[in-house]
Amino acid sequence: MVKTINLFFSLDIFNLIMHTIQLIEPSRWMNILNRWLDIQNKYEWIMNLAPTFADIFVIVYPIFLISVYFYAIIKKKPVIKQWAFYIFFATFVAVLVNIWIQTFFYKERPIVVLNQVEAEETILHDILPTSSFPSDHAVVSMAFAIATLLWGIYSKKKLFTWCWILLIIISFIMTTCRILTLVHWPTDILAWLGLWILIPLILMIRPIRYALIRYIINPIIRFEQWVIDNLFNYQQPKV
Secondary structure, eight states: OOOOOOTTTOOOHHHHHTSOEEOOOOHHHHHHHHHHHHHHHHOHHHHHHHHHHTTGGGGHHHHHHHHHHHHHHHHTOHHHHHHHHHHHHHHHHHHHHHHHHHTTEEOBOHHHHHHTOOGGGTOSSTTOOSBOSSOHHHHHHHHHHHHHHHHHHHHTOHHHHHHHHHHHHHHHHHHHHHHHTTSSOHHHHHTTHHHHHHHHHHHHSHHHHHHHIIIIIHHHHHHHHHHHHHHHOOOOOOO
């Protein structure tokens, strides 16, 4: 059940976390959304491409990480494997935090509000939650991009700095298209700007990064090396 919480009268923390705060898009952002929709209606090619670009770029992230990992195996560079896993875990933790935050808020998707239709008839996928706030796609794409940027800066690899620029462009296109397809409001995308940056930065703090690498990432890499060695007799440097 969705209830609006009045913080002035509810001081019970347990009751607060057991309810969901209902959110409404501010009028200024409603106006921006309407302008974007006017542009989309004016140019048919945008209307045709937006639904595809709203989701298709999601496949970029696993392809990127798998390619980097196989490159590390071929070149026998375990450090690159560690960084690939750092990007994965930075994104994964950001998603978990985002999902946890979603339990406190409820916000109907614009396709429901603007078209006055049932949510079940308007979602792009059967598994799409009826609440739009905040955007998982925005958190995934931006956390992934920021983690890649930090990797490039720390390791002084210009290639990954350029990859970051590409990932930022992809994120902008994808999140914009999700607004154009009325899956998200503008504030759903912008709401957790700090989260996109904060989680990768926290995992970059030396004690946290070392603990992550020592107790989680390195055991996974050692298992991968054991499997590759036994299946293909391919020796790799030990981590």
